Amino acid sequence: MSLREILHWPDPRLAEICDAVPEIGAHIAALVADMFETMYDANGRGLAAPQVGELVRVFVMDAGWKEGTKTPIAMINPQILTSSDDSVEIEEGCLSIPDFPLTVRRPARVKMLWQDLQGAPHQAWLDGAEARIAQHEHAHLLGRVIFDEFAPEEAGRLQARYLERRT
Incomplete structure (x- = not known):
């Protein structure tokens, strides 16, 4: 395992649509291990492959580790099948x-x-974090x-504010 560099917006790779993972092998297993290490080191709860420069459909997440209960999940070729009609508005951060x-x-x-890493399909309703x-x-x-x-218009304003803070 090793730490990966996290790309920061406006890196153009963050705007790329990722390719499906055709075969889950050693490269994907190593990527997932590196992503978990990188996510935890950066104090994040989630990290997607394009954020570390890999344009494949993989992300890792752990909603509970900051509260003391590690619940790591690696999602390969994830899809959102449906979503609830109700919505919530919450502050969120992004490592990029x-x-x-x-x-x-x-x-x-x-x-x-x-x-998952063995190629087995999973389906579940997720809520909360x-x-x-x-x-x-x-x-x-x-x-x-x-x-x-x-x-x-609002996105442009927020982007400009973010870029001002970085300089």
Whole structure:
């Protein structure tokens, strides 16, 4: 395992749509191990492969570790099958947009389908922090960051504010 560099917006790789993983082998297992190590080291709850420069449909998450209960999940080729009609608005951060949390509205629950490291399919309804993290990381696989959750004018304003803070 090794720490990976986390790309920061506006790196163009963060806007790329990721490719499906055709075969889960040693490379993906190593990537997942590195991503967990990198996520925990960066004090995050989720990390998507494009955030470490790998344009494949993989993300890792752990909704409970900051409260003392590790619940690591690696999702390979994840899909959001459906989401609840009710939504919640919560502040969320992004390791690729550090120190710039934004309040984002997302569905309260999502039904996910994914493969694990052995290639076995899983399907589950996620809610609470797990739903929030899964949606955030899944968006990265589609080339979206939290700025993309806002109307274009508001997104532009937020991007400019973020870039001002970085200089």
